[in-house]
Amino acid sequence: MKIPFDNSYARLPERFFARTSPVRVPEPALIAWNEALSAELNILADPSDTSLLARVFSGNQLPEGxxxxxxxxxxxQFGQFVPQLGDGRAVLLGEVVDQxxxxxxxxxxxxxxxxxxxxGDGRAPIGPVLREYLVSEAMHALGVPTTRALAAVRTxxxxxxxxxxxxxIITRIAASHxxxxxxxxxxxxxxxxxxxxLVDHSLARHYPDALPxxxxxxxxxxxxxxxxxARQAQLVAHWMSLGFIHGVMNTDNMTISGExxxxGPCAFMEQYDPQTVFSAIDRDGRYAWHNQPRIAQWNLARLAEALLNANDDPSSALPEAERLIGSFMPQYEAAWRQRMGGKLGLHQLDESDDALIQQLLDELYQQQADFTQSFHQLIARRTHAQAPTVxxxxxxxxWLDRLAQADTTVDEQVAVMRQSSPSVIPRNHLVAEVIAAAEDDADYAPFQRLLAVVTAPQHAPEDARLMQPAEPQERVFRTFCGT
Known part of the structure; x- marks a missing residue:
């Protein structure tokens, strides 16, 4: 195996990290290997050598470099500042420059x-590992900026x-952490x-053209x-348009890269309710679906406070910091309109369309409708006048009057709707079934089948159940982070 490491973060001053090695595990066994991603990362590895992959990506064998x-x-964390957290169960092996x-x-x-x-014990149960693998790869397939999953290993x-x-153990790939x-x-x-x-390092790594x-x-x-x-405004709007609920939007879980x-406790909303919460530790609904834009802005204000301290005279930069934090909501709202416009077959929306969006959401709430499937019903209705909708x-x-005003054909409208509204999401009950099979029987075939489906989200699977919301007895109301 060859991984072309070039470790810029480890070259920063020692107070940025603690040098530490993964703790060995007794019997590493490979669960999943993302061969396409490994090629993208310029990693040379034999996918058939599962024993070597398991040793390296469990941390039992450190690769050269x-x-x-x-x-x-x-x-x-939930609004309370903790001055020292750090990677309590994660080790950054290093960095590569991809293709x-x-x-x-x-x-x-x-x-x-x-x-x-x-x-803490520094370990992860298999359930959260499989959830992160499935959901992060699904999010990538949906076009959402995200960390990726390279490997999963049973310990x-x-x-x-x-x-x-x-x-x-999951091997996580990120633009940075x-x-x-x-x-x-x-x-x-x-x-x-x-x-x-850190400012200079972050700009050079993520935004090299911004300073000049x-x-x-x-x-x-x-x-x-x-x-x-700007990145976070786009990201959260994308989450919201998919009914995605992060579940634990603490400031240590919000990246500078916009991924x-x-x-941990993430989930996709099924029955539309803006107050939906899944995380078992979010008892007051701080990170409910409808709160995510507000919390993102709150978190960015905390970043602004920290960044002011990078200046010799913090007060001199305060007006600019306030302006930038104030710009978040207009940027988010514009991104939200663009995302929802796509779901409604419109390439461009403006503030006059906000009422149309809100009326739709109000009706979905009243009808207790499935968020994802409701937009598929609209696709069907645009092509077949008698197709049922809620x-x-x-x-x-x-809506049809608004579409008639647009300078696009029906086919173009349907195309943008299909692109914006996935057929498949990693529904909670399906993820729970996969985890149960892995926990109880060490059976990873259900995980592999669901992974194949959610990473092709625009294609209707042969098993129609994978597109449908949970039956009442299947519903999962709480998710857990695994710490």
Whole structure:
């Protein structure tokens, strides 16, 4: 095996991380290997050598060139600031430059205790590993910026949460693992030098063209904030349009790159209800579906506070920071209209269309309709006048009138609707079935079948059940993060 490591983060000052190695596991066994992604990362590996893959991606055998570290960061967890968190069960093996010239992290999650474990075991149960693998790869197939899954390995030992579960490790690929909480970590320590180093590193890695194009008087910290605000506005709008609920939008789970990260208690909404919450630890609904834009802006305000400390005179950058945080909601709303416009067959919406969107959502709520399937009914209705829908004749009439005003054909409208509305999402009950088969019987065939379906989300599967919402007895109301 050859992994072409070039580890820029490990070359930063030592206070950015703790050098640590994965803790060995007794009997590593490969569950899944993402061969297409490995090729994209320029990794040379024989997919038939599952024993070697299991050893490397369990951490039992470090590949040549790896420089393993656990990254330091802080974070607001459910609104409460914790000045030191860090990778308590993850080890960054290193970085590669992929076939597109993009730098990518290779991280083992569930790799054992680190100096940041705070008494935890550093391990991951198989359920959250399979959930993250399925959902992150599904999100990638849906076009959502996201971390990816390269490998999943069973460890051969038990992990104890509410009950004993098989342990597993996921290999996570990310544009980087730099989080809002990474900046908060150094701001809380008054370490201006580290903050400026991190700003420069983040701009060079994620936004190399931003600083040269920014006004000369704009501090680098504010240039970075501007880029992150724009990326997160687009990301959260994409989540919302798919009914995706992250579940744990703490500031340590929000990346500077604009990728979705940390899929612990995530879920896709079925019956439309804007207050939907799945995470078992979100008892007050802080991270409910409808709260996600507001929380994203709140998190970005915490990033702004941290970045102000990168300036010799923080007050001088305050007006610019306030302006940028204030720009989040208009950017989000524009992105939301664009996403919902696609779902309605319209290439462009403006504020005058907000009422049409809201009336549709109100009717879905009243009808307790499935969010994903409701848009497929609209696709059918656009092509067949008698196709059934859950929405009222009044709303349908207003929608069809709006489509008639658009300078596009019916075929073009249907094409954009199909592109914006997946046939398949990783529904909670299907993910639960996969996890149960793996936990109870070490049967990974259901996982592989569901993975194949959710990574081709625009194609209707042969088994129509995979497209349908859960039956009442199948519904899953709570999801868990695995820590």
């Amino acid at each position: 790896a420089d393993p570290v656990a990254q330091a960061y802080a974070g607001h 597109h010239g993009q730098r990518r992290d290779i991280q083992l999650k569930g790799a054992g205790r680190t100096p940041f474990s705070r008494g 051969g030992e038990s992990v104890f949460r509410d009950y004993a579960q098989p342990g597993a 730099i989080r809002i909480g990474t900046f908060q970590y150094f701001a809380a320590r008054g370490d201006q030098e580290a903050l400026n180093t 194009q920014a006004p000369k008087e704009m501090p680098a910290s504010m240039v970075l904030l501007e880029q992150v605000v 979705t990260i940390d899929y 929405v009222s004749a009044q709303w349908l009439s207003a």
